[in-house]
Amino acid sequence: MDNNIHRISYFLQKYLDGDISTAELSLLHTLLEESDEDDIKAAFDLLWNNTPLSQDNTDPLFSDEEADAVLRDIITQVPITPRKTKGKVMTAYALAACAVGILLTFGWIHFNREVSLPEEAVSITSQKMEQDVNPAQEEAILTLEGGETLSLHDIKAGDSIRMGDVKLVNNNGLLSYEPAQVEDLGTQHFVQTPKGGQISMKLPDGTKVWLNADSRITFLSNLGVKDREVTVMGEVYFEVAKLDGKRFTVKSTSGEIEVLGTKFNVRAYPEDKLMQTALVEGSLAMKTSSDRVVLKPNEVGVASASQRISVSQHGHIADIIAWKNGLFLFENATLADVGRQLGRWYNIQVQLAEGLAVQRITGKITRDVKLSEVMKMLHYLGIESKLKDNKLIMIQKEHAYEKTIKM
Template identity: 35%
Template sequence: MNETEILALLQKFRQGFLSDEEKDKLDAWYLQKAANSKRNLNEYELEDSYHHLKSNLPLRQETKIISLWPRVAIAASVALLLGTGLFYFTKSEEKSVQVAAKPHEIAPGGNHGILTLSNGKQIVLDDISVKDTIAEEGEKQEVTITMNADGTISYVVNPSAATRNSDEHSFNTLSTPTGGQYNIVLADGTKVFLNAVSSIKYPTQFNGDERVVELEGEAYFEVAKNKEKPFIVKSDNQSIQVLGTKFNVHAYTNEAIVKTTLLEGSVAVTSKGNKALLKPGQQSNISDNSNKIAIREVDTEAAIAWKNGRFKFDNADLKSVMKQLERWYGIKVEYRGDVSDVRFNGGTFRNKNLSEVLKVLELSNIKFKVEGNTIIVYP
């Protein structure tokens, strides 16, 4: 939306005449601008301000402030709405309003996962109601698999039953469907946060000289430190070796670039005979059509926004943004026209219905048409 449209909505906002659709548009604009304001709100402050605005409509404004609107820039108006003392909220009188039926909403994903044991048995994790032991692995039950109160899967090794060579080739796989995510704590204490449409294969206990896991899709790792046993993540076209650190791996098979983003510590990325060391704040990019490992400085918060319950776009191209929505909302996307030059900054929350996320994206002059679970994109 342009500035003229925003000012028109704010005028109706002040008078209390906004329709539900117009309120949603104004909320979307507010959320995007607040996320990029100079106030640098964190995700909790942004969420609070968003809900505060929604729960207190309509907004009234002192008469002496009205004349300022034509001279107030869009970004500056966000600061006013965030509470500088120039505005106040009042409850409006209840009115009988005929509300049109809302279209079918596409809900966000949640905690959904499937655990495949070494014997091939599959456990649907979101079907488990009791948070306790869910399985045991090994002939002597060397490893106990539990579900914590928050739904996280943990592996606990029984020292009295485990030996260095026992169950050396026993592997489990945790996978997430479209619209799913799940967290796991491996036997060495490493925490893994698995994004949608992803899987990780790992040993039930790390008995050798290395701790090796295999990843498809995206995961964030907080690796338990062990100088004697390097932790290795194998994914499409690359291998990552660490001793103990925090990093994110984005390795979907339907995307051209494998991205490894380092937040803390150091990692060594190896691909096609080449090796690169990353520093915190750096990201390696590996593509199918190149033998080089490209290194660049990135916004690490954008790389792990999904783990923190947000979509955050840092000059992201439209198609990569829509792939995120496909995996999280279980939709299909079709393009009508050239959208190759469309980029996005800002973001919103992953717990919102798809319609609210699309309203944020529409602020960049992209149009969407929803037909069932298919989203048609127009430049």
């Protein structure tokens, strides 16, 4: 193999790591100028150890614009003179266009967790890991009003257990309430997921709920016999069962929601100081002490601390509930919000360097990967991270590509 291919690959790795000197960057420009498209592709193949691409439709780590920006960033610092190489006219534009496809290959490989990355490509991040952190597991604690507790994780598929006046059954992974006896008043049940936990279950009235990490729902054991009212903290997705025209009410510290039968997501973490409701189908009413609005499908309502409710149309409402389907999906999200979500999911503290909290990213990460995989992705997106004493510290890399980056 041409020695220049090895050299291009070496300096590209240093550039992506943000560890390239001015002299090395100048040499990389020269090598790119003197090489044709085939040699550049071969250099990237060498960089990624000839890892084959999949045929699925996994989204790339970089958008076309961002991939183009990386090469233009290299090219514009020392302009490349148009010249003939092996019978082809190689302009700076053509070189950048060629590299777009190559970097998309780079992005897919790095995004897809099932493909092993070359050890040298992730050595910096790996060296900073004192220990890895697993993603959230199916875990929640049920507490009765008398103080009795039960880990719902202990109810295995096919098993059932009686708690107070109800019986809990695990039907193929879905925990379901089956009232053992109907009481006039019922008893309060509190289901809490810890940081690093999640749960899905069917309430006594047949409504299905999914609790994200660090969330809580409170309801009566005879929910649906008289009233259908629950209280939430954190993030919960609802598929409300229709029941004889009885309204279903969701309350939080920021307001409440009334529905008959519908699918919607509620996010009301205390630190957010607001309640966000995204309607998937059906209809619902949001209320605060001073405002009331009716949402239609694909609308998002936000009740702020001022008790006012704002409504916006959302073209991709499924993005908001991606967490229920095993994805972190960020759309122009600040790293402050990303950090909070990672903190809840991995049960860690997150510290951002000054100025990093307002930086925005757009993209997605599967939620079933270990923290080290997320750190590897962040590394190649211009964010260095280090885990110490259960705290993830993020800082801006010196050679970050853009203010807005994609995962």
